Amino acid sequence: MLRVDSELKQKLIDPLFAPLDRNFILSAGVLLALIGWGALMYIRQVFLGLGVTGMGRPVYWSMYIVNFVFFIGISHAGTLISAILRVTGAEWRRPITRVAEAITVFALIVGSMQILIDMGRIDRLAFTVIFGRLQSPIIWDIISVTLYLLGSVTYLFLPLMPDLAIIRDNLPENVPEWRRKLYTILSLGWSGTKEQWVRLEKAIAFMAVFIIPVAVSVHSIISWILATTLQPGWHSTIFGPYFVAGAIFSGIGALFIAMTAVRKVFGLEKYIAQKQYRNLGLLFIAMNAIWFYFTFAENLGIATGQQIYEMPILAVKLWGEFAPTFWVMITCMAVAFYILVVPPMLKKQTEQRAFIFQPRFAIGSAIAVAVLAALLVAPNLVGAPVLAISGNAMVSTILWILLILIVFGFLLGVSQWLKANPVTSTVIASALVVIGMWLERWNIIIPTVTHPMLVPYATYTPSLTEISIMVASLAGLVLMFMIFFKLFPAISIWELAEGSVIEEAQKQVVIPEPEPSDTRRRWGLR
Amino acid sequence: MPKWSMVIDLDKCVACQGCSIACRFENNTPVVGPEQAELGRAVLWNDVFPMPVNPTEETGEYPNVKSQYMTRPCMHCENAPCIKVCPVGATFINEEGIVEQNYARCIGCRFCTVGCPYGVRYFNWFEPQWETPLAEHLNPDRVEGKGVLEGPAVRPLGVVEKCTYCIHRLKKAHAQAEAEGRDFRADEYVPACVQTCTGKARFFGDLDDPNSTVSQLSMNPRSFRLLEDAGTHPKTVYLREG
Numbered sequence: 001m002l003r004v005d006s007e008l009k010q011k012l013i014d015p016l017f018a019p020l021d022r023n024f025i026l027s028a029g030v031l032l033a034l035i036g037w038g039a040l041m042y043i044r045q046v047f048l049g050l051g052v053t054g055m056g057r058p059v060y061w062s063m064y065i066v067n068f069v070f071f072i073g074i075s076h077a078g079t080l081i082s083a084i085l086r087v088t089g090a091e092w093r094r095p096i097t098r099v100a101e102a103i104t105v106f107a108l109i110v111g112s113m114q115i116l117i118d119m120g121r122i123d124r125l126a127f128t129v130i131f132g133r134l135q136s137p138i139i140w141d142i143i144s145v146t147l148y149l150l151g152s153v154t155y156l157f158l159p160l161m162p163d164l165a166i167i168r169d170n171l172p173e174n175v176p177e178w179r180r181k182l183y184t185i186l187s188l189g190w191s192g193t194k195e196q197w198v199r200l201e202k203a204i205a206f207m208a209v210f211i212i213p214v215a216v217s218v219h220s221i222i223s224w225i226l227a228t229t230l231q232p233g234w235h236s237t238i239f240g241p242y243f244v245a246g247a248i249f250s251g252i253g254a255l256f257i258a259m260t261a262v263r264k265v266f267g268l269e270k271y272i273a274q275k276q277y278r279n280l281g282l283l284f285i286a287m288n289a290i291w292f293y294f295t296f297a298e299n300l301g302i303a304t305g306q307q308i309y310e311m312p313i314l315a316v317k318l319w320g321e322f323a324p325t326f327w328v329m330i331t332c333m334a335v336a337f338y339i340l341v342v343p344p345m346l347k348k349q350t351e352q353r354a355f356i357f358q359p360r361f362a363i364g365s366a367i368a369v370a371v372l373a374a375l376l377v378a379p380n381l382v383g384a385p386v387l388a389i390s391g392n393a394m395v396s397t398i399l400w401i402l403l404i405l406i407v408f409g410f411l412l413g414v415s416q417w418l419k420a421n422p423v424t425s426t427v428i429a430s431a432l433v434v435i436g437m438w439l440e441r442w443n444i445i446i447p448t449v450t451h452p453m454l455v456p457y458a459t460y461t462p463s464l465t466e467i468s469i470m471v472a473s474l475a476g477l478v479l480m481f482m483i484f485f486k487l488f489p490a491i492s493i494w495e496l497a498e499g500s501v502i503e504e505a506q507k508q509v510v511i512p513e514p515e516p517s518d519t520r521r522r523w524g525l526r
Numbered sequence: 527m528p529k530w531s532m533v534i535d536l537d538k539c540v541a542c543q544g545c546s547i548a549c550r551f552e553n554n555t556p557v558v559g560p561e562q563a564e565l566g567r568a569v570l571w572n573d574v575f576p577m578p579v580n581p582t583e584e585t586g587e588y589p590n591v592k593s594q595y596m597t598r599p600c601m602h603c604e605n606a607p608c609i610k611v612c613p614v615g616a617t618f619i620n621e622e623g624i625v626e627q628n629y630a631r632c633i634g635c636r637f638c639t640v641g642c643p644y645g646v647r648y649f650n651w652f653e654p655q656w657e658t659p660l661a662e663h664l665n666p667d668r669v670e671g672k673g674v675l676e677g678p679a680v681r682p683l684g685v686v687e688k689c690t691y692c693i694h695r696l697k698k699a700h701a702q703a704e705a706e707g708r709d710f711r712a713d714e715y716v717p718a719c720v721q722t723c724t725g726k727a728r729f730f731g732d733l734d735d736p737n738s739t740v741s742q743l744s745m746n747p748r749s750f751r752l753l754e755d756a757g758t759h760p761k762t763v764y765l766r767e768g
Contacts, residue, residue, distance in 0.1 A: 049683045050634070051651030056566025060639040060649060120634015120649065120684030124614075127633050131614040138613035138637055229641040230607055230756055308582070453753065454598075455645035457580050458566055 002162075002169045002192050004493060009170060012489040015266055017172050017179075020486075028482060031475040038472020041465045042117060050120055054463040058455040061445060063466045064118035067473060069222055069243070069441045070250070071111030072145070074434075077251030077258075078104025078152060079215035081280070083208040092279050094499040095271040095491045099259045101156040106480040107254070108149050110473050115141075117469060137225045144217045151214055155207045158200065162494040165190035182487070219247040226444070232309040233302070233448040242294040249287040250437035252280060253336075256430035258481065260423060262490045271491055277426055281340055288337045288433070295330075295440075312457075313447045319393040321459070322447050324377050325439050327400040332436030334404055336429040338411050343419040353416070362413025365406050372403045528712045528732035529623040530691055532720065533743040534597060535765040538727035541595035543574045545719035545728065549599075552692060552718035553678045554664050556654030569648040571689040572599045572719050594767050597727075599719060600625060600646045600689035601752060601760030608638035608647060617686070623733070623761055624691050630675040632685035639686055643753055644760075646688055653683045667694040691730075692717035712738065733761060 004013065045052050055062050081100040085093035116122060132139045164187035171180060190196060223243035226234040256277075263272040302314045317326040346357075355361060376399055411418075418425040450458045462470075549555070549572040558567050577596040578585055586592055602625050608617050609625065616631035617638055627647075639647040656664065669677035677694040681687050696715050703710040712732035720728040731738040740763070743749065748766040751759075 049650065049652040051562070051567065054565075056651070057568075057639070057648065058645055059566065060636040115635075118635070120636065120686075121632065121682075124631075124633045127614045127631060131616075131631060133613060133615050136611055136613040136637070138611070138635060142613075225637070228611065230643045230758075231640065312580070449640065451580075452645055453643050454579055456575070 002166045004166050004170055005497065008493055008496065011266065011268060011271075012491055012493055013167055013170055014172075016167070016487065016489065017175055024482070024486070028479060031479040031482075034475035035472045035479065038469045038475070041468040041472075045117075045465055046122060052463060052465045054461050054466060056458065058452040059446075059449045059458055059460045061118070061449055062460055063442075063462045063470060064114050066438070066441045066445050067470055068111055068114035068118070069445070070438050071107050071114060071473065071477070072218060072222060073243070073247035073250045073437060073441070074254045075104045075107035075111060075148075075152070075251065076215055076219065076244075076247040077107075077255040078102070078155070079211050081252075081255060082155070083211050083215075086204070086208045087212070090279070091499060091502065092275050094495045095268070095273075096255065096259050096276055096280070097159065097495065098156075098488075098490060098492050099262055100255050101152065101159075102481060102484055103251070103254055103258055104152040105149070105156050106477050106484070108145070108152060109480070110477045112145050112149065113476075114473065137221060137228050140221045141218075141225060144214065144221050148211075148214050148218045151207065151211045155204075155211055158204050158207060159492050159495065160488060161187060161190050161200065162192065163489050163492060165192065166493055167489070179487075216244055219244045226448075231448050232307070232451070232453065233313040233444070236298065236301075238294065238298050242298060245287065245290045245294055246437055246440060249284075249291050250434055252284045252287060253430040253433035253437070256280065256284070256426055257434070260427050262485060265485075266490055268491060271496065274422070277423060281426060284429070284433075285337065285340050288333060288340070291333060292337075309453045313451050315393070316447050316451065317443055319396045321380060322443060323396065323400065324380055326443050327376075327403070329436045329439035329443060330400075331404050331407055332432040332439070335407060335411065336432045336436070338408060339418055339425050339429040339432075342411070343415050343425065344422070346415055346419055348416075348419065356409070356412045357415055359413055362410050365409035365413060368406045369403060369410060372399060372406065376400060376403065527621050527734075529734040529761070530602070530696075531623075531731065531733035531740045531744065531761040531763060532599060532602075532691070532717070533729040533740045533749070533763045533765065535727045535729070535743075536594065536596070536767040537748075537765060538725040539595060539597055540725045540727075541574055541597070542724045544722050544724050545572045545597055545599075546570055546574055548572075548718040548722035549689070551663075552665055553690075554654075554680055555648075555687075556650070556681075557656055557660065558652075562651075567651050569687070571646070571648070571687070572597065573646075574598070598644065598646065598752070599717075599762055600691070601644055601758065601762045602691065604759035604761065605757060607641045607643060607756075607758060611637045611641040613637065617688075622696070624693060624696070625688070626676055626690055626693060627686060627688050628674050628676055629679065629681050629685045629687065630673050634684040634686065636686065643756055643758070647686050648688065649686050650681050650683055654681055667698070669694050669697055 041052075053062065053064075078101040081093060082097045082104075086097070116125065119125070128139065128142055132142075134140075164183050168180075168183040168187050171183070220240040220243065223239035227236055227239040229235065259272055259276070263269060299314055299317075302310045305311075316322045376396065446460055450460055550570075553571060555569040555571055558569065562568070574595060574597045577594050584592070602619075602623060604619075604623070606617075606619060606625050609619060612618075613635060614631055614633055616628045616633070617625060618628075619625050634649070636649055639645075639649055655661075664680065665678045667677060668679040669675070670679060677690055677692075677697075692715075695717065699715040700710055703714065712735060716730045720730040729739045729743055731740040733740055733744065735741060743765060744763045746765055749763050750766055751763055753760075
């Protein structure tokens with residue numbers, strides 16, 4: 001019989017057995033409807049053929065592959081936070097590991113589904129095993145993604161086991177029989193003996209180390225699927241590390257959103273606190289900087305080399321048809337960087353705010369941004385630049401950079417609000433990063449397939465089928481997340497308890513003050 | 527074993543697109559109609575298009591323009607990027623140097639279509655269709671075996687297809703030589719596009735035989751290969767115009 005702290009029980013176990021509330025049923029219903037519609041569109045695609053998408057020659061790969069790379073990228077949240085922080089013994093990880101690991105599993109399921117949806121002959125899926133050629137990056141991908149999925153399910157389950165036993169031993173009276181069975185079976189007869197704990201710790205420690213290289217391999221291989229071809233813009237050595245860094249970056253963004261949702265729904269403000277947001281935020285800022293560095297490095301070689309097949313791809317991103325997606329991506333990342341870095345450094349200004357920190361400066365900037373954005377996006381909508389001068393490559397690039405600067409003006413105006421609401425502003429930054437990373441995948445894949453070497457340039461517009469399936473995939477991710485946290489505790493109960501014991505012990509340790517030394521005195525230091 | 531190769535003399539090519547039409551009827555490539563063609567679903571194993579494909583500043587503007595017509599079957603690369611990336615071995619190079627495509631094996635992942643820098647590979651976005659008079663006159667030749675479906679056999683939905691240097695003609699020529707109990711000669715077979723070429727601009731033969739027309743022509747100072755610097759070593763060779 002395992003006991004649990006009454007506060008933890010009330011916060012983490014009791015909500016699992018509360019009757020389904022209206023919001024849950026309503027949102028689950030909406031999500032199910034979206035998934036159903038997506039499934040219908042997919043079945044139609046299987047019977048009619050991939051012609052129902054917006055693809056054609058030379059756009060042989062499109063939004064499904066964009067989503068594939070994006071979702072698998074999101075799945076890197078779990079490994080990073082959980083495994084790396086566990087290996088390095090970062091104490092603040094404890095309340096967020098469960099959420100992180102859950103994202104990994106669900107994003108991975110949704111991500112690998114994208115590649116199946118993209119296949120022309122899903123009925124021949126088994127051929128990849130029967131006739132698989134190890135030389136093909138797609139087979140590397142199948143192996144590493146399968147390994148990662150199995151690994152991350154194990155890695156989610158291992159720390160869940162003691163929690164399941166705790167729930168099993170603390171079930172309310174009127175619980176349905178199937179749930180009693182669920183926890184009894186899944187807890188695998190855990191009784192909390194010393195031997196069991198030693199084994200569990202060993203297994204978790206092994207899995208934590210094992211899953212890091214697997215995770216790195218997964219996104220490297222996805223990038224190599226692109227980089228092993230001769231296509232301009234893809235045939236690059238930087239792709240492996242660039243994709244891994246981007247994956248971790250978007251993963252942290254998704255984790256921030258998910259953990260804030262869990263915190264809000266279950267009222268876990270006490271556990272998922274400022275410390276978690278601050279520390280993970282530091283990691284987020286670092287990844288943001290790394291992302292900018294890689295993006296710059298990726299494009300610099302193309303820009304200076306100006307090779308005939310590569311340069312057009314950079315040109316369409318900087319001032320051509322892909323300029324809106326490219327510059328919006330840059331804006332998203334820059335704004336996220338600002339939100340995470342600047343407001344916490346500002347002094348709290350109560351009475352006399354400088355002009356740039358006043359709301360009216362924000363409103364003015366927002367209007368300027370809207371006008372400028374309309375001017376810059378217009379050529380893509382009406383087919384011609386509104387002002388003749390903005391059709392010029394140099395002018396349009398400068399205007400986009402100007403746009404980002406004015407966005408910063410807006411941010412200065414709302415800085416005080418951002419400072420006052422750190423959690424909300426972190427979620428805003430995370431959402432921007434997640435959107436920005438999706439756009440990044442788009443900007444890597446679509447310009448290259450639409451600008452091949454020996455085929456006339458093409459355009460690509462996603463069809464209703466592709467959009468429906470993307471929405472359904474997102475809905476599937478959210479629904480799996482909701483159901484999982486309706487059945488299992490959102491925070492690892494035993495790890496939290498372990499953490500509080502460690503914290504308690506640390507309080508007992510007294511660190512003596514440093515004694516004044518001669519050297520310090522001689523130099524006038526106290 | 528011959529190593530099949532095609533030489534296309536751009537000086538003689540009149541861009542009549544006869545090769546494209548001959549190929550279409552020989553290999554049963556589906557007809558898609560203008561709407562689908564707009565979306566890039568047209569299937570032309572043998573395409574004729576202006577070079578450079580995508581005009582740049584150097585191309586110039588009418589009337590001071592530098593342009594030429596290009597006719598393009600599969601390059602049948604010795605070091606084919608499409609073969610390297612196929613996850614199931616549905617595309618492969620046979621001992622006679624022809625890059626083949628097995629429709630019964632292809633899983634439709636389209637990695638090869640993305641991997642091919644020449645854009646010679648096509649995908650069956652829909653079930654192939656022909657209007658009535660055409661549907662009654664499909665080429666009945668098939669290359670079929672255990673788990674193998676190639677050549678002009680009507681392709682199923684969702685697989686990739688490409689120029690095979692008319693592999694069924696080669697197989698037939700081999701079969702005939704065998705039936706007559708004699709050795710196969712390299713001049714016994716040409717693809718449909720070579721046979722039909724109006725300007726007699728196309729030559730076909732064995733690149734391993736130093737005395738064959740294609741060997742001689744591929745040594746011509748005018749000879750070049752498409753995207754030569756990509757390291758794919760194409761066996762379709764061009765003779766420069768002028």
